[in-house]
Amino acid sequence: MQVMKINELSKTYDEAHGPVAERVSFSVRPGEIFGLLGPSGCGKTTLLRVIAGFETPDSGDILLNGRSIGSIPAERREIGLVFQDYALFPHLSVADNIAFALRGVSKQEKRSRVAETLSLVGLGRFGERMPHELSGGQQQRVALGRAIAAGPKIILLDEPFSNLDASLRDATRSDVRDLLKKTGMSAILVTHDQEEALSISDRLAVMNEGRIEQIGTPETVYHRPRTPFVAQFLGRTNILQGTAGGREAETPLGRLPLDREAHGAVLLSLRPEHLELLREDNGNAPATVLVREFKGHDITYRVQLGGIEYLAHTEYYRSFHPGQGVRVVPRAPAVVLQHRTWCTTERETPEAVE
Amino acid sequence: MPASGRRPPWFLLVAASIGAIGVLLPLAYLVLRAFEADLQAVQALVFRQRNLRLLFNTLTLSFTVLVGTTLLAVPLAFITVRTDIRHKRLLTILATLPLAVPGYVMAYALISLGGNYGILARLTGLALPRMSGLSGAAAALTLYTYPYLFLNLRAALAGVDPSYEETARSLGYGRTEIFFKVTLPHLRPALLAGWLVIGLYVLGDFGAVALMRYEVFSYAIFTQYHGAFDRVYAAWLSLMLLAMTVGVVGLEWRLLGRTKLWRSGSGVGRKPAEVPLGRTRPFAKLFVWLVILAAVGLPVLILSYWLLLSPPDLRPPQVAASFAASAGASVPAAALAALLALPVAYTAARYPSVISRTLERAAYIGYAIPPLALALAMVFFALRSAPALYQTLPLLILAYALNFQALAIGPIRSAVLQASPRLEEAARSLGRNRVEAFVSTVLPLLRRGIVAGGVLVFVIAMKELPITFLLAPTGYRTLAMNVFSRTSEAMLAQAAPYAAAIVVFSGLFIGFLLKHEGSR
Structure with a gap:
């Protein structure tokens, strides 16, 4: 069962710059928050605008509750939209902004539904204020309330937290997630912030250069990235070359277990927290600590082994100093990466056994 | 998001075209009318000796006004933006006010100054010759139009990044040298923009040149149309004047195209330091007040005189x-x-x-x-x-x-x-x-x-x-x-x-x- 299904959507603005979306497919389940994560300029926002009906795709189809909406104008798609800058109408009060979403409704009902929405977003007493009299986080909630009040089938959020101060961002993020969950609203959320995408999404798609590289739960995408891009975009990682034979591979770090079966030359990803450093004081240590970055809850080391540099996290109490000899020990199986194979149809990474 | 790739909806294009069509359609009639006469008559009209004189007069007037406005506007703008003269705001407003005195009112003021029955004659018994012709038209238009250049230059001067001038000073250049070698090149776009507006105004002006009886294209069009009722010739004169306008606009675009590189970046946070006037202060003051007196004081005084005394x-x-x-x-x-x-x-x-x-x-x-x-x-x-x-x-x-x-x-x-x-x-x-x-x-x-x-x-x-x-x-x-x-x-x-x-x-x-x- 899906609320929305995107089918092989493609869009090119001008040939010289390549496609902004190429054969993109994914689907959103009822009540789900679906994240679209990617670097700036990878085509996420364009995709959102195509879904909302403000841009026309070159090919592909959009299904909302099983019905194709590709030829329906934006105003009749029943898709809510929350913009990065909120787009609150500056000449209307907060209450009137929300009332704007209610068309063909009697005055009385309008009033009660506006009040309902205001209390839903926790701004019950702010109805008479003008948008510029609210804080960024409050404006964000009005925009979301306005979108919800229209009763859409799904809500699209474009970089909803990027205009907020870092201090407000965490709180607003959980407010928004609670609100969406409370109303059971399905949502697609576009962001370039990997931490944000991982923490708010039920599932997410990682986009790069107009294509989706991987779809899955935050845990799967983080722990079992499918491509070098996904592995590197979702945090720091070590990319290793190796030769696989079944569930093991020969690598510069020695023989490593793999997360799945593979054969021949492979590219592997090992997160820094999956590498352990052990003291080796006997003078013939295989690796040397180059740089130490103290970060409070843990410490990141850059170590050199056989001419290659690796990143490793250790617990705060295991302290090494630059120049010290160490041994590098993997603590988890290495993840086998694909050399750029695209998810042209919706293929999901099987839920990982963590 | 990239909006450039999107096409405006058709109804918007239709609505936006109405104004353009409204201008171009009558112009087509002007051309039609001009070609109504037979070929021989057209040749006679176009290659008249008189047209050359009109062209010469029009160019002379435009050039004189451009030089005059530049000589007034550049120092005015520099003094009111970059020096430590006092009451900058007031001086700026006063220096802009001539825009309220249309060319024909300015001409009226200048005309009524001289002559046997002029104000000077009535007040002092001294009858200066009445202003007319090139000098009269140029004076009236210069005093009326210099604020266009003044305002453009002010904006440009305020926007020049002070670090250019400071760099030049650190390289050992003096203030005068810096003005001509660093500041002035930055003002080129503003000068061109101001000159364009003034040039177009002078080409199109009718009131001042008619009152001063200086024969330029626009005055000739009027006398042909009103006095001589020769509409075909009037149409041809209009087309020639249009051609001059196109030439002026084209010239401006060419010149501006080459100066693009010199335009300083906008959004400069730092304001340039004020240049101390020092010993030149009295001269600067005298200059500013003389311009204001001539361009604002004179017409106001003359109008008051006519209103009150007679x-x-x-x-x-x-x-x-x-x-x-x-x-x-x-x-x-x-x-x-x-x-x-x-x-x-x-x-x-x-x-x-x-x-x-x-x-x-x-x-x-x-x-x-x-x-x-x-x-x-x-x-x-x-x-x-x-x-x-x-x-x-x-x-x-x-x-x-x-x-x-x-x-x-x-x-x-x-x-x-x-x-x-x-x-x-x-x-x-x-x-x-x-x-x-x-x-x-x-x-x-x-x-x-x-x-x-x-x-x-x-x-x-x-x-x-x-x-x-x-x-x-x-x-x-x-x-x-x-x-x-x-x-x-x-x-x-x-x-x-x-x-x-x-x-x-x-x-x-x-x-x-x-x-x-x-x-x-």
């Missing part, structure tokens, strides 16, 4: 009726111009593309065209295709609106740019169609821009002379027409109340606009 036998109701006639054409013209400009400004702001830029430029054609040529084109158009409109108020209003629509585009476009396109998209995602979304979200935000554009058109149209002269219905006499006809018949005292009404009215508006600018 009270004309005029009843206020007549001036009021004349004012009402000016407003009766200007108010609807302002509304129409804003209406024409709205779709052009919106298309230009929301769908930047070759098409929208072309439409915008086409609207500016209406402003660049010498007003007499446009008026004549409207006459031919009305006589041929809409005789019922000829010599009616609606035709005059239409001509004003087509002439001045470009003035309304700027303020409206800035307002559109300030209203985020997300607002309309938000309204559409909430179930409004394109038109409803625009009306309910963006239009309320454009109110100030539309009013500002309309007011600008209104104020300029109130002073308009040449178009009014050719197109006003019989017996319809505006303030400008009264000033002109009475002055040209040497009834200086009787022209005074009308001229005073124009100056006071425009002065109030310019003061208001400047105050508004300053408070932002």
